[in-house]
Amino acid sequence: MQKNDMVTVTIEDMGTSGEGIGKVDGYALFIKDAIIGDVVEAKIMKAKKNYGYARLMNILTPSEYRVKNPQCSMARKCGGCQIQEMEYGRQLQFKMDKVRGNLMRIGEVPEELLDCVMEPIVGMDEPFHYRNKAQFPVGTDKEGNIVTGFYAGRTHSIIPNTDCSLGVPVNEKILKCILAFMEEYGIRAYDEEKNSGLVRHVLIRYGFTTKEIMVCLVINGNSLPHGEILAERLAQIPGMTSITLSINKDKTNVIMGNQIKPLWGQTYITDYIGNVKYQISPLSFYQVNPVQTEKLYGLALEYADLHGNETVWDLYCGIGTISLFLAQKAKKVYGVEIVPQAIDDAKNNAKINGITNAKFYVGKAEEVLPEYYAAYEREHGGKTAHADVIVVDPPRKGCEESLLQTIVDMQPERIVYVSCDSATLARDVKYLRGCGYELERVRAVDQFPQTVHVECVCLLRKN
Known part of the structure; x- marks a missing residue:
């Protein structure tokens, strides 16, 4: 060839x-x-x-699984939906096969064990318009028109599109309002090659339960000319709650700046997962699919099997989303997260929910837990720290081996592993199985329909 x-x-x-x-x-x-x-x-x-x-x-x-009329005409051009042209039931099978294949090939989990422990994937009844967050790059096309949309796969070329099939319908109204404002007042879009122009991205967040809307413009400057006029126009949209600016003057691919300036309303919105309320700022990590997140965290809670007397560690806890779910059933929950603002959010979220049995630490999980373990041993005359249940929800790279070893040393009865990458999950499951833990339950959850990504929850129990 x-x-x-x-x-x-x-x-x-x-x-x-x-x-x-x-x-x-x-x-x-x-x-x-x-x-x-x-x-x-x-x-x-x-x-x-x-x-x-x-x-x-x-x-x-064409395949029998090929969708005749894809919902989004941009599906093939845009980098966001890799498998939208596949019938949804077949998407779910693909994701199940992906998780199973990784656990067998990388994790060396016997096929007969997987036959016993793997449960059906949790799909969506409506696998479109599920995202509560979208980040739209802003640029200029060849004719000089200001455009926004999404990057073409593996490029920084913008595919103009204000009506994404995965986002909420109000996004289009917001984006058209912003583009019209920029054209009217001659406000330039950012040019990443020249590091010039003002508006870089538009971040939109939507509370599925509260219907509250956040708009954050990422700008290459300290202020937005005539920003009060834009704010007045956006504020007319029902549900608008927060309009802010994110200052990012660096020549970087990182979208958000660290400084947030209020333009109108609050600097956050609120939303619920189950009966737990969360405050979400522009910089907060918050699961983008609230419908499936409730199912995902419900599974994590079910797998944890709490009865009210347990000590639980929640590693990579973010703004406390899983921690606060667990705290409703546990005696004590300790959350660990590297991002200081996320821990501030977690503490605040505990406060607004009246949860007093959750404590949060700032730092790398692979440093905080071993340090806690060593300090406990020193302070208690060689007695080792113990956890009844440890929950981990790491980034795509999975857990470092030093962290896995400390988890094993703490001898929890159950380890609940929430994963966004089944390949690194499988690698870590292999390590834990080699240290006396056995895989007892596995379930994939389709957090991201129309894409190749899949979440997974595993329960490992001490032999």
Whole structure:
């Protein structure tokens, strides 16, 4: 196979990033936008010794799982929805297979054990318009028009789109108001190559329960000219609660600046997960799919199996979302998070919910827990610190081995692992199984329909 060759391929599998996989005379090809069951014509773009990457040119025979009329016309151009053109039931099967495959291949979990412990994936009844947060880059097109939308896959080229199928409908009204204001007052969009212009991004957050709306403009400056006029216009939108500016004058790919300036209303909105109330600021980490988050945290609580006398550690606790769920059933909960503002939010969220049995620490989980363990041992004459249940919800990189070892040393009866990357989950499960813990329950939760991402909750119990 050589670059620019045209080939006909039957798609037999899908990669972890959602690309179709097929073979031509034993040579594997990865083809973006092709799905299992498609027969496609593709052009080879990069040829390695045993595999290559090809561009989808024509769908010769569509798969039985292919959606005839995708909800979003931009699905293939935009980098946000990798598998929107696949029927939703097949998306769920793909994600189940992904979790199972990683646990078998990376985690070395026996297939017969997975047959016993894996539970059906938790899907959505309505797998569109589920996101309570969206970040829209702002730029200028070739004709000089101000545009916003989403980046094309693996680029910083903006695909103009104010009506994302994953976001809430009010986003479009907000974005059109901002674009019209910028055109009217000659306010320039940011040019990341020249590090010039003012408006970089628009962050929108929406409370699914409270219906409160937050708008935060990320700007390359200290103020927004005529900002009071924009605020007055946005404030007319029902539910508008918070309008702020995020100051980011750095030449960086990081979206948000650290300084938040109020423009109108509060600097936060509130929302609920279950019966727990949260205050959410522009910089707060908060799960983007509240419908599925309630199911995810409900599973974490179910797996923790609390009866009121337990000491629980919640590592990577963010603004206390899982901690406060657990605190309703535990004797004491300790939360750990590296971001100081998140811990401030967690303490405040505990206060507004009247929760007094949760304590929060700022720092890296892989440093805080071992330091606590060592200090406890010193102060108690060699007696080791103990936890009944430890919950971890790490970033994609998973847990560091030093943290896993401290978790094992604390000898919790149960470990509840919430994961956004089943590959690193599988790696960590392998370590924990080697240290005397066995996988007892596993369930995937579809937090991000139309994308390749999937959350997962595991329960490991001490042998």
